[in-house]
Amino acid sequence: MRLSIDVHLDYGIAGDADVLLQIEAAAMPDQRIEEQSLTIWSDSPIRAVPGEDGIGQRCWARGHGRLTAVYRAVVKVERPVVALGAYGTTPPRLLPGDVTAYLMPSRYCQSDRFEGFVAREFPGLDGGALAAALSAWVGNALDYRMGSSSGETTALDTFASRSGVCRDYAHLLVALARAGGIPARCVSAYAPGVDPPDFHAVAELWLDGAWRLVDPTGMASCGDIARVCIGRDATDIAFMTVFGQATLWTQTVRVRALDDETA
Template identity: 85%
Template sequence: MRLSIDVRLDYGITGSADVLLQIEAAAMADQRIVDEALTIWSESPIRAVPGEDGIGQRCWARGHGRLVAHYRATVDVSREKVDLHRYPATPPRMLPGELTAYLLPSRYCQSDRLEGFVLREFAGLTGGPLASALSAWVTDSLDYRMGTSSGETTALDTFASRAGVCRDYAHLLVALARAGGIPARCVSAYAPGVDPPDFHAVAELWLDGGWRLVDATGMASCGDVARVCIGRDATDIAFMTVFGQAQLYEQVVRVTAVDQSDH
């Protein structure tokens, strides 16, 4: 799958503020950057730093009254379809040490508060079969509704309200997976067909020695997704973090599938 990505951000900044951007698609084994360009209008030098776990790139900018950024890219995604059922379980004690953080509760994914629910409702399931059942439960139990959550909404809030947007679906699936002993992380991504068009959030679950992408909203398949960055929850994967105050003027995210027969 070849994706064409076009992003424009235009924000007013109160006074001056440092701004952390995460909008560049990550170069990885299963997604190749064919071409890309990032332009940020800033009076101060731009500084790039590695993303969480070395995946993707963060970009520091300085906004003075306004911050405008334009990112475009072409990305080839080559990824096998995920069949969660076929992956065996790995006991937590046998996991690589770097995965420990993705087993533990985090600010928006309070997995420790959901352990009882997972043990009761999904008794006897482990590994891939558990991951599949959890993903299906989130898909079936939540209603995708704009305006039902905010930047402060947690997985527990979503569990109670049974509604949210992609960020909330990802948080809840990640929290439930961790509660079931499956390492899980949140992923900021680009995908075609997202409605309304915007940055997308999905989950990745560690099963049988690798990370498996899962979109519980059902809007994207794993072969359509280009990762931007990963992290414990929305704290780590926000596309823009302003260390000050900002006002939205314009935000446009366009992701389209490209017919490669034309190239």
Template identity: 70%
Template structure:
């Protein structure tokens, strides 16, 4: 699977502000960058820093007034589909140390508040079978609704409201998985067929020795997701963080499958 990615960002920054940009597809064993070009109109040089867990990279820059960025890439996805239901259990005490932060509650994923629900609803399940049941539950109980949530909406709020956008689906699945003893992290990604076209958020679950991408909105399969960044929740994977104030003028994300 090869994807063509085309992104344009145009914002007006109120005064001047430092900006953290996170829109480049990440290199990795399951995806290869065949072509990549990032252009940012800025008075200061870009400074690249590693992303969470060493996946992808962020770029620091300084913006003043008009801020414009363009990103083009061709990504080859090398990932093979996996049947989560067949994946076995690893006792928490034997999990690698890098998974520990993804077992704990975070700002937008209050997994400790959902432990009782997971035990009551999915008691007896673990690892792959539990992951499948949680994905089915989130997909079946939430309604995708643009504008139904905001930047402050948490997994617990989505659990109560039963509607949201991709970020909310990812937060709730991650929180439920952590509540069930499965390390889970949020992932920003590019995917074809996302409606409306935009930066996409999915979950990644650590089961049976590896990370597995899951899109609870069911807009994209794991073999057509181009990973950008990972983190505990949306705080870590935001495509742009402005340390100041900014107004959106134009934002366009186009992802196309290539023959």
């Protein structure tokens, strides 16, 4: 799958503010960057730094009154689609050191509060079978509803309200998976077919010795997703973090699937 990505951000900045952007698709073995450009209008130098766990790239900018950024890319995704239930499990004691952190509760994914629920509702399941059951449960239990959550909504809030947007679906699946002994992390991504078109949030679960992409909203297949960055929860994967105050003027995200012949 080849994806064409076109992003335009235009924000008003109150005074001066440092801004951290995470909008560039990550170069990884299963997704190759064929074309890419990022233009930021700023009077100050732009500084790039590695993303969480070295995946993707963050970009520091300085906004003065206004911050405008345009990102365009063509990404070729080469990732097989395999049913989650086909994957085995890895006991926590055998996890790699850098994966262990994704078993722990985090600010928006309070996995320790879901352990009883997972044990009671999904008895006898582990590994891919549990991952598939949890993803299906989240997709069926929640209503996708714009405006039903905020930047402060946690997995517990979403579990109680039974509604949310992609960020909330990802938080809840990640929290449930960790509660069931499966390392899980949140992923900021681009995918075609997201409605409404926007930055997308999905999850990755550690199964059979590797990270496996899952979209609990059901809007995207793992073979259609281009990762931007990863992290414990929304704290780490926000597309823009403003150390000050900002006002949205214009924001558009367009992702299209391309045929190989149209390169």
